[in-house]
Amino acid sequence: MRLYITREISGNFSQTDGWSVAKSHTVSGYNQVFFIERFYNGMKELVKLGVTFDRIVPQGLIDSMTTGLPGASSFSQRQNRFEVIVPKNTDISAVPASWKIHYMNTFGYEGESLVWNKKPVRKEKVEPAKKHAVPKPA
Numbered sequence: 001m002r003l004y005i006t007r008e009i010s011g012n013f014s015q016t017d018g019w020s021v022a023k024s025h026t027v028s029g030y031n032q033v034f035f036i037e038r039f040y041n042g043m044k045e046l047v048k049l050g051v052t053f054d055r056i057v058p059q060g061l062i063d064s065m066t067t068g069l070p071g072a073s074s075f076s077q078r079q080n081r082f083e084v085i086v087p088k089n090t091d092i093s094a095v096p097a098s099w100k101i102h103y104m105n106t107f108g109y110e111g112e113s114l115v116w117n118k119k120p121v122r123k124e125k126v127e128p129a130k131k132h133a134v135p136k137p138a
Contacts, residue, residue: 018039030052031052031058032051048080049082051086055091065082087109090109
């Protein structure tokens with residue numbers, strides 16, 4: 001699961017855009033909080049990102065995200081943002097409206113079950129394109 005968490009974070013916060021994971025801590029199980037930051041136009045941007053695989057976003061994850069912001073920086077700092085990464089069809093009613101929500105590409109809920117959404121397998125055999133003979137010059 002940790003590999004999928006890393007992939008989801010790098011898909012939403014690319015290193016080519018200057019994002020890096022400053023620190024992280026585990027709340028419980030696979031619920032984690034990440035501090036992701038970058039320097040942009042002389043300012044430090046900080047995103048507090050929560051990741052969960054639970055069917056309902058746990059209140060403990062939200063509480064741990066709203067407390068314990070990292071120390072002040074010598075750079076002028078933009079407003080901190082809060083974001084959450086959850087599987088598709090997760091109950092997000094506990095998440096504050098001002099927070100951005102990212103849905104995972106690889107996991108989702110079907111009813112009460114967590115399902116891995118893998119790429120569909122091509123069942124038809126695709127024949128390679130036939131090469132045409134090049135006419136010889138006369």
